[in-house]
Amino acid sequence: MRGILLAGLVLLVPAAPAAAQIDAAMMRRDMHTYFDGETSEAYFWLGVGTLAVGSSTLALTLSDADSLHGAAWPVLAIGVIQAAAGIVLFARTPGQVHDLDAQLDRDAAGFRHDELERIEGVNTEFDVLLWVEAGLCAAGAGLGFYGLARDDRDFDFWTGLGFGLAVQAAVMAIFDGLAAIRADRYTESLHDFTP
Numbered sequence: 001m002r003g004i005l006l007a008g009l010v011l012l013v014p015a016a017p018a019a020a021q022i023d024a025a026m027m028r029r030d031m032h033t034y035f036d037g038e039t040s041e042a043y044f045w046l047g048v049g050t051l052a053v054g055s056s057t058l059a060l061t062l063s064d065a066d067s068l069h070g071a072a073w074p075v076l077a078i079g080v081i082q083a084a085a086g087i088v089l090f091a092r093t094p095g096q097v098h099d100l101d102a103q104l105d106r107d108a109a110g111f112r113h114d115e116l117e118r119i120e121g122v123n124t125e126f127d128v129l130l131w132v133e134a135g136l137c138a139a140g141a142g143l144g145f146y147g148l149a150r151d152d153r154d155f156d157f158w159t160g161l162g163f164g165l166a167v168q169a170a171v172m173a174i175f176d177g178l179a180a181i182r183a184d185r186y187t188e189s190l191h192d193f194t195p
Helices: 002-012 024-062 066-106 108-150 153-192
Strands: none
Touching (some): 024 066, 024 108, 024 153, 066 153, 108 153
């Protein structure tokens, strides 16, 4: 009777999925997919950063509105960071992919080890970035809504600054979150790679 109960329990418990193993060709495909995403992200950051810098510069030079001046400063500062991130990704990614392709060809085990170490560091950076961006978004929105609730023209600069910060931090968090998902998928591929 006990044997029948144990057999029944074994049938009810789902089997753990077997770890997928991928070969060098699949690893190369997944690596290129990850870095193609970085290149696409470079276009986005360069475009958004340039737009942010241009629009905030116009707001600072052409408008007398305190709220626009307040919003322009965080939009400008973060826009510079966004444009710089795009330039860095454009400059770094092709050489990085070339070096990784070569390492995968000559030392697949070393490639797996080195890339796992690097991408786990990237994953940690994304975790920190997302918390910082969420905090900046919340702080900016709080400042902006506080300014609206005060209904005080002398506080317009700070209201604009808060909303400018919240919007830019939200944009950063959304796209860094998407990049983090892409990095997680690449990490899984590296774990499943069997050189």
